[in-house]
Amino acid sequence: MQRIGMEPRKHWQRQAESLGFSFHSMNGDTYWDESACYRFSLSQIENDIETPTEEIHQMCLQLVDKAVHSERMMDQLCIPAVHWDLVRNSWLDREPHLYGRMDFAYDGRGPAKFYEYNADTPTSLYESAFFQWLWLEEMVNTGKLPPESDQFNLIQEMLIEVLVLLKKNRLGDNPLYLSSCKDTAEDFGTVEYFRDCALQAGIDARFIYVEDIGVSTNGQYTDLDNMTIPALFKLYPWEFMFEESYGRHLEESGTLFLEPPWKAILSNKAILPLLWQEYRGHPNLLPSYFESDKKSSDLGSRFVKKPLFSREGANISVYSEGQCTTRVDGPYCTDNCILQQYHPVPQFNGNHTLIGSWVIGDRAAGIGIREDSTAITRDSSRFLPHIIEDREL
Amino acid sequence: MKRSKSLRLSLLGVTPFVLAGCGAPSQDALIYPDASDCARDGQLSSALCTSEYKQAYRTHLRTVPRYKYRMHCADDFGSTCERQTTGDYIPTMQGYMLATREQRDQGMSFAPVPLYLSDDGDYVTGDYQDIDRRSRSGKIRVPKHKTVKPTVKTTTMTRGGFGSRAASFGSWGG
Numbered sequence: 001m002q003r004i005g006m007e008p009r010k011h012w013q014r015q016a017e018s019l020g021f022s023f024h025s026m027n028g029d030t031y032w033d034e035s036a037c038y039r040f041s042l043s044q045i046e047n048d049i050e051t052p053t054e055e056i057h058q059m060c061l062q063l064v065d066k067a068v069h070s071e072r073m074m075d076q077l078c079i080p081a082v083h084w085d086l087v088r089n090s091w092l093d094r095e096p097h098l099y100g101r102m103d104f105a106y107d108g109r110g111p112a113k114f115y116e117y118n119a120d121t122p123t124s125l126y127e128s129a130f131f132q133w134l135w136l137e138e139m140v141n142t143g144k145l146p147p148e149s150d151q152f153n154l155i156q157e158m159l160i161e162v163l164v165l166l167k168k169n170r171l172g173d174n175p176l177y178l179s180s181c182k183d184t185a186e187d188f189g190t191v192e193y194f195r196d197c198a199l200q201a202g203i204d205a206r207f208i209y210v211e212d213i214g215v216s217t218n219g220q221y222t223d224l225d226n227m228t229i230p231a232l233f234k235l236y237p238w239e240f241m242f243e244e245s246y247g248r249h250l251e252e253s254g255t256l257f258l259e260p261p262w263k264a265i266l267s268n269k270a271i272l273p274l275l276w277q278e279y280r281g282h283p284n285l286l287p288s289y290f291e292s293d294k295k296s297s298d299l300g301s302r303f304v305k306k307p308l309f310s311r312e313g314a315n316i317s318v319y320s321e322g323q324c325t326t327r328v329d330g331p332y333c334t335d336n337c338i339l340q341q342y343h344p345v346p347q348f349n350g351n352h353t354l355i356g357s358w359v360i361g362d363r364a365a366g367i368g369i370r371e372d373s374t375a376i377t378r379d380s381s382r383f384l385p386h387i388i389e390d391r392e393l
Numbered sequence: 394m395k396r397s398k399s400l401r402l403s404l405l406g407v408t409p410f411v412l413a414g415c416g417a418p419s420q421d422a423l424i425y426p427d428a429s430d431c432a433r434d435g436q437l438s439s440a441l442c443t444s445e446y447k448q449a450y451r452t453h454l455r456t457v458p459r460y461k462y463r464m465h466c467a468d469d470f471g472s473t474c475e476r477q478t479t480g481d482y483i484p485t486m487q488g489y490m491l492a493t494r495e496q497r498d499q500g501m502s503f504a505p506v507p508l509y510l511s512d513d514g515d516y517v518t519g520d521y522q523d524i525d526r527r528s529r530s531g532k533i534r535v536p537k538h539k540t541v542k543p544t545v546k547t548t549t550m551t552r553g554g555f556g557s558r559a560a561s562f563g564s565w566g567g
Binding site for chain 2: 013014015020134136154192193195196200366
């Protein structure tokens with residue numbers, strides 16, 4: 001694994017804008033960064049990323065199956081008791097899921113360490129699945145990268161396949177509504193990309209803002225034309241929907257949700273200590289504990305404190321010998337936290353590098369790489385493309 | 394290969410046909426600024442010139458690159474940018490490219506392509522593929538991939554093997 005400086009394509013910004021990638025820069029800073037790329041060997045991708053991703057995903061599914069039958073675990077996951085049946089039934093009914101992103105710390109040697117599972121509302125999908133792919137195609141085509149250069153990226157292709165199955169098995173000719181909150185260009189871009197893939201899968205895919213969703217007299221969710229919403233893809237976290245006033249209609253609505261309610265278990269950092277309880281010593285897991293539980297010495301004297309629910313690095317702090325040394329402020333409640341052994345992401349040329357490994361259906365489908373100037377990857381991070389090349393440089 | 398062989402977008406834009414690259418076969422095409430110029434040239438009937446223009450214009454409305462700022466649009470398309478009621482800036486359609494009579498007779502025709510003017514004054518497609526000088530009109534020769542019809546919606550794409558586990562959700566959790 002190496003970081004290689006590259007010449008950005010002259011027209012990349014124009015191309016990004018003409019292809020729906022409006023959030024290529026944020027607040028004046030570049031987000032899509034093709035001034036460098038990461039190079040992996042095939043065995044690094046297949047043995048160190050792809051295989052552990054599928055294995056951890058299977059471990060997570062086992063954990064879901066255990067959690068829905070355990071009130072103690074549901075309680076530890078901070079899922080409101082009033083929604084336990086919804087979560088349990090969505091699992092027992094085998095409601096389909098589409099995608100998720102696991103974050104790993106990996107430097108090219110040794111086992112990749114699992115940080116967390118963005119199993120409910122992952123972003124950076126478009127740039128991982130499409131724009132990164134397009135970058136490599138053009139770099140190879142213009143001779144800037146050798147023709148044998150490859151990339152671990154079947155994300156869009158596999159996403160369309162799971163959407164085809166969703167139509168076949170669940171949707172039929174019913175429309176799928178796709179939804180994000182107002183005033184977030186990045187979320188809107190991600191949802192529109194999802195809608196693009198759904199259209200390619202032959203689905204009647206319609207957009208509605210989360211805020212515009214209504215509820216009918218008999219508790220069904222409705223669109224702006226008062227049509228009921230048979231299926232809803234929402235880029236909006238379950239922990240919010242549970243708490244909000246419309247949350248009480250979740251069960252009676254009859255709406256099929258994507259991601260399904262059982263994903264609330266996996267997008268929750270309580271899975272980290274629960275996985276460590278079940279699979280202690282697994283090479284890809286870091287020792288993790290509930291803050292309130294008895295800790296074993298394997299946690300070490302340096303650890304990271306994470307709220308159960310947080311996104312984009314918010315409210316994460318680093319402790320060393322009992323003192324807080326780094327903290328990212330944020331809006332999330334910090335009453336319920338987990339502690340994870342301190343295992344910083346590696347640095348390449350002073351950049352802190354995090355690997356996002358995509359799970360589509362139940363398969364590892366590709367990766368995306370983000371860099372940040374600090375050890376905690378935040379929403380200010382940059383996205384860099386990657387290549388697979390086995391030839392010696 | 395660990396990556397997909399080909400991908401496209403149906404909604405967000407027209408994917409550049411990068412794979413056609415160098416050495417791609419070329420073919421004839423006609424370019425005109427508008428339907429009356431097309432009719433005057435006499436290679437196609439006036440009715441065909443008009444219907445093809447209308448079709449190109451519809452494609453334009455659907456696939457034109459949209460910019461948030463006039464400056465960004467002007468960087469690419471010079472002074473031909475206009476503001477839409479949505480607040481977006483788009484280049485004005487400045488011409489169209491269409492199939493020749495021979496291609497139509499042979500059933501080899503392609504959907505008309507809206508053309509714009511680059512900041513250098515060349516005819517370009519919406520995804521900025523250079524077509525020819527603006528001063529040119531009538532028959533030109535272009536790489537074949539530049540005349541590919543921009544797609545808007547497609548149906549199923551499958552490839553053997555993948556997704557079977559997703560179909561049989563029963564394999565989980567046991």
